Amino acid sequence: MVTEYIRYRLPAEREGGFVAAYERAAEALRAAPECVDFELSRCAEEPACFILRITWTSVEAHLQGFRGGPVFGAFFQAIRPYVADIEEMRHYEATTVRGVGGAAPPSLYDWAGGTEAFVKLCDAFYRLVKADELLSPLFESMDADHARYVALWIAEVFGGPPAYSEQRGGYGPMVERHLGRGITEPQRRRWVNLMMDAADEVGLPQDPEFRAAFASYLEWGTRLALHNSQPGADVVRSAPMPKWGWGVAPPYQG
CATH class of the missing domain: 3.30.70.100 (Alpha-Beta Plaits)
Structure with missing residues (x-):
């Protein structure tokens, strides 16, 4: 842009x-x-x-x-x-010099407790996934660091450091990992439900504003993953990393 x-x-x-x-x-x-x-x-x-x-x-x-x-x-x-x-x-064109001042509201990343909070979230979530008969088949060949990568992704999306982009390549490589997976709607819903259960387990903030933003991102992200995983899907393969705040992110357009 x-x-x-x-x-x-x-x-x-x-x-x-x-x-x-x-x-x-x-x-x-x-x-x-x-x-x-x-x-x-x-x-x-x-x-x-x-x-x-x-x-x-x-x-x-x-x-x-x-x-x-x-x-x-x-x-x-x-x-x-x-x-x-x-x-x-x-x-x-924008430079690397950017940020927010003290009068700005905290990012979702800061409000949640930073990267450590999302690492705990994803560790708890994938423990639940491994025990779930509907989702466990999707993650049978999961990389040992998969939970950490997802934590870095969520942290960056919610306003944290660009660790996922630097270590994993950003949006495009993430999309590639979903292609051809054939995720079903019941699996998508279970993914959301278990993530919300994990959020309760690790004590992510309970205030309605944070949970509404958190839940809206889970819906957006899982519906995008569901679409991208289908055979012959029209996939947007290159886009900026989504940036989620106290509202919602705009849709990607091909």
Whole structure:
């Protein structure tokens, strides 16, 4: 993904209709498959200055897909009167410098107790799996470190360090491990139920907010694994690591 920043400086007599124009243009952005999200901000110190931030799936998707697509005409028509007021229009790629400040809510990873909590969770879970007649056949050839890898996966997804990506390759290799497994819906449901039992056993936080986020991830992840494991499934093999917070993650699209 790449972020485009468009900086405007408007004369006082032209400020009035600017936000309204972008409210109209926003309909085109919402309809554009190349657009991830967007936000228009106004400078507190200099109210005549605005910044539009648009996250695109790639530079090419913006310049070729969006600009050559069916909704660009409506977008440009809405903002055409303000093109001459643009001071900067460039794409930026994220660096490794990122994080959250003290005012941000804790990640699910921190709230749960860090990597150690997820290691305990997965150790308890796979002990239950080995004794379960419905799930144990799926894990007969399980690697001795499988539980630890799953713990690292969940930890990273919930906001922890990128240990799974560094040690196991991230999303793509995880998907490959599910291909052709032929997981059934009863097995998927049992997987979720045993994971919730393991969460109770090891004492993961019981508050409704955490458990709701935890349960929603289990549903999302197991349904994706179920789909990917079927013969002939249309599988998204390359995607970013999912990032789960106190809401939900967006769907992957092929």
